[in-house]
Amino acid sequence: MPDAEVLFRQVERALQKRWPLMDDQHQTALRLFSGFYEGFPEVVIDLYGSTLVIFNYHEKPVVLRPLLIELQKWFIQKFPWITAVVHKTRSLRNMPSRLGVIRFGDEHSLTTQIVEHGVKYAIHLRLNQDASFYLDTRNLRGWLKDHMAGKSVLNTFAYTGSLGAAALAGGARRVVQTDQNPRFLEVARATYRLNGWPINEEDFLIGDFFKVVDGLRRRKQLFDCVILDPPFFSTGFNGEIFLNEKTLPLLNKVRPLVAHDGVLIVVNNALYMSGAGLIRIFDEVSQSGYLWLEEIIPVPEDVTGFPQTWVSPPPVDPSPFNHPTKIAVLRVARKDRAAAS
Ligand SMILES: C[S@@+](CC[C@H](N)C(=O)[O-])C[C@H]1O[C@@H](n2cnc3c(N)ncnc32)[C@H](O)[C@@H]1O
Numbered sequence: 001m002p003d004a005e006v007l008f009r010q011v012e013r014a015l016q017k018r019w020p021l022m023d024d025q026h027q028t029a030l031r032l033f034s035g036f037y038e039g040f041p042e043v044v045i046d047l048y049g050s051t052l053v054i055f056n057y058h059e060k061p062v063v064l065r066p067l068l069i070e071l072q073k074w075f076i077q078k079f080p081w082i083t084a085v086v087h088k089t090r091s092l093r094n095m096p097s098r099l100g101v102i103r104f105g106d107e108h109s110l111t112t113q114i115v116e117h118g119v120k121y122a123i124h125l126r127l128n129q130d131a132s133f134y135l136d137t138r139n140l141r142g143w144l145k146d147h148m149a150g151k152s153v154l155n156t157f158a159y160t161g162s163l164g165a166a167a168l169a170g171g172a173r174r175v176v177q178t179d180q181n182p183r184f185l186e187v188a189r190a191t192y193r194l195n196g197w198p199i200n201e202e203d204f205l206i207g208d209f210f211k212v213v214d215g216l217r218r219r220k221q222l223f224d225c226v227i228l229d230p231p232f233f234s235t236g237f238n239g240e241i242f243l244n245e246k247t248l249p250l251l252n253k254v255r256p257l258v259a260h261d262g263v264l265i266v267v268n269n270a271l272y273m274s275g276a277g278l279i280r281i282f283d284e285v286s287q288s289g290y291l292w293l294e295e296i297i298p299v300p301e302d303v304t305g306f307p308q309t310w311v312s313p314p315p316v317d318p319s320p321f322n323h324p325t326k327i328a329v330l331r332v333a334r335k336d337r338a339a340a341s
Contacts, residue, residue, distance in 0.1 A: 002042070002058070002063060002064055002067050004067050004070065006039065006040060007040045007043065007067060007071065008071070008074070010033070010035075010038055010039035010040050010309075010311070011032075011033050011040075011045070011071065013038070013039075013308075013309050014032060014033045014034070014038050014305075014306075014309050015032060015033075016309075017301070017302075017306040017308060017309055018030060018032055018302060021302060022047075025115075026049050026050040026081055027049055027113075027114055027115040028047070028049070028114065028115065028116070029046070029047065029048045029049065029114040029116060029121075029123070029133060029135060030046070030047055030135060030302045031044065031045070031046050031047075031135050031302040031303050032045045032046065032047050032052075032302070033045040034302070034303055034304065034305050035057070036312070036314070037304060037305035037309075037310055037311065037312060037313075037314070038305045038309045038310065038311055039309075039311035039312070041057065041312070042056065042057045042058040042064060043055065043056065043057065043064070043068070043071075044057065045071075045075075046131060046135060048111045048114055048123055048125060048131060048133070049111030049113070049114050049123075050081055050082055050083040050084070050109075050111055051082070051083060051084040051085070051086060051105075051109075051110050051111040051125060052072070052075055052079075052082055052084070052085045052086070052104075053085075053086045053088060053100070053125060053131050054068055054071070054072065054085065054086070054087050054088070055088045055089075055090065056068055056087060056088065056089045056090070057090050057091070058091070059091050060091075061089040061090075061091060061097070065087075068087060069103065072085045072087075072103060072104060076104060082104070082105075083105050083109040083110075083111070084102060084104055084105030084106070084109040084110045084111070085102070085103050085104035085105065086100040086101065086102055086103070086110070086125055086126065086131075087100065087101050087103050088100045088101075088129065088131075089101075090129070098129045099126045099127075099128065099129065100125060100126040110125055110126075111123065111125065112124070113194055114133065116138060116141060117141065117142050117145055117166070117169070118169075119141075119145065119165065119166060119169040119195065120191065120194040120195050121133055121160075121162055121165060121191050121194070122160070122187050122188075122190030122191040122193075122194055123160075123187070124160070124187050127160075127183065127184070127187065128184075132159075132160050132184075132187060133160060133162055134159075134162070135300070135302070135303050136269075136299045136300070136303045136323065136325040137162070137163065137229070137267065137299075137325070137327065138300050138303075139297050139298060139299070139300055139327075140163060140166075140265070140267070140297050140327050141162060141163060141165075141166035142166070143295075143297055143329070144163060144166040144167040144170060144172075144225075145166045145167070145169050145170035146170060147170065148166075148167035148170045148171065148172040148224075148225060149170055149171035149172070150171060150172070150173055151167070151172050151173065151223075151224035151225055151340070152172065152173055152174040152175075152176075152223045152224050152225070152259075152340045152341070153167045153172050153174070153175045153176070153223060153224065153225045153226075153227065154175075154176045154178070154216070154221075154223040154225070154226045154227065154254075154257060155167075155175060155176065155177045155178065155227045156178055156209055156212075156213070156226065156227060156228055156229070156230075156254060157178075157179060157209060157228070157229050157230050157231060158177040158178055158179045158184070158185065158188065159179055159181075159184050159229075160184050160185075160187035160188055160191070161177045161179075161184075161185060161187065161188025161191060162188075162191070163227050163229065163265075164176075164177045164188065164227070165188065165191045165192070165195070167225070168192075168195075168197055169195065174203065175203060176203045176204075176205060176216075176223070177203065177204055177205070178204075178205040178206070178207065178209070178212045179206065180206065180207060180208050180209070181206075182206045185204050185206060188204070189204070209230075210253070213253055213254060213257065216257055217256055217257060220341070221257060221341050222257060222258070222259040222262075222338055222339070222340045222341050223257055223258060223259060223262065223340055223341075224258075224259055224262045224263070224340045225258075225262055225263050225264075225265065226254050226257050226258050226262070226263075226264050226265070227265045227267075228250060228251065228254055228264065228265065228266050228267065229265075229266075229267035230246075230250060230267075232269065232270065247266065247268055247273075247278065247281055248281050248284070248285070251264065251266060251281075251285065251330075252285075255291065255332065258332040258334075259332075259334070259338060259339050259340035259341075260332075260333060260334040260336070260337040260338055260339060261331070261332070261333065262331075262332050262340065263294070263329050263330065263331055263332065264291070264329075264330040264332055265327070265328070265329055265330070266278075266326075266327070266328045266330060267325065267326070267327050268325075268326045268328075269324060269325040269326070270324070271314065271315060271316065271324045272315065272316050273316065273324075273326075274316045274317050274318065275317060275318040275319045275320050275321040275326055276317070276319070276320075278321070278326050278328070279293070279320065282328065282330065289333075290332065290333045290334065290335070291330055291331070291332050291333070292330065292331055293328055293329075293330055294329045294330060294331040295328070295329040296320060296321055296326075296327065296328055296329075297327040297328070297329065298321075298322045298323070298327075299321075299322055299323035299325050299327070303323065303325075304322055304323045
């Protein structure tokens with residue numbers, strides 16, 4: 001039997017640390033409870049505006065369901081402004097449960113946009129198994145907003161385009177978003193509309209990563225910044241591949257697209273790849289003298305857990321990164337010193 005007392009106690013402790021992150025207009029997206037690290041590994045609770053998203057990771061999800069319904073009631077009482085609650089279940093084969101079942105409110109009361117660092121992002125909470133907008137890369141979006149003024153950016157594996165959108169919000173002169181799934185890029189377009197940005201269709205490239213990158217290379221396109229955030233697993237043009245185990249070949253694949261003095265941003269979310277292991281890969285490539293690790297971008301504390309709420313470590317040590325989602329900014333130099341196109 002799941003221990004209700006433990007769950008409620010840990011969630012309450014976690015909430016104490018989240019108060020300062022919540023806003024009166026209920027437009028923020030944040031993790032309210034990061035169960036893996038905060039003492040109840042089968043549950044993660046995210047807030048997207050006024051919609052609560054409860055992830056049930058129990059291997060037999062029905063076992064947890066009554067408890068999560070209790071928890072939902074508790075949240076609605078505590079936060080009467082909640083308009084909807086979605087429950088997502090990871091281990092069920094049943095796709096609708098994975099995409100999310102609305103257990104409070106209805107289709108019309110689901111949040112469709114959030115605000116982060118003053119930027120509006122369209123979200124589609126039941127588009128995919130996650131909630132269409134990643135919370136662990138919030139600081140990377142902040143970094144892109146702060147560093148991309150006047151730059152050109154290629155966002156590979158763009159998904160709903162939030163990283164590219166952050167760069168545009170920071171004044172990037174051009175952002176190319178590429179993903180194999182047109183439905184995901186549609187959410188990126190919705191974000192552009194929310195912010196009043198023009199949509200240049202030639203900057204939305206739908207297709208397999210390997211084909212798209214080859215095409216850009218053939219056309220000798222160079223970018224000031226290339227973002228590489230591959231999924232754990234992909235069934236694309238090259239067959240089924242565990243992309244996150246292929247950091248080095250993927251990095252080498254996109255590297256020729258980075259202009260002289262540009263940056264390559266690598267996001268690696270392989271739970272079982274250690275931080276030291278990833279650093280070894282960077283060390284190997286930096287021996288050429290043309291690429292080096294410049295900065296590590298930490299994952300925010302609502303996702304990692306706070307020092308006061310943190311109970312268990314990730315299965316593999318991510319240090320010097322602070323979370324299994326490892327985010328690195330690599331600086332790139334080119335022999336030909338070619339500038340961005
Ligand atoms: C982990 S998500 C990327 C997250 C994204 N960078 C963000 O911040 O929201 C992975 C994305 O890779 C895309 N993808 C998977 N395999 C692909 C492939 N072979 N070519 C192009 N895109 C692919 C998926 O459609 C999905 O949108």
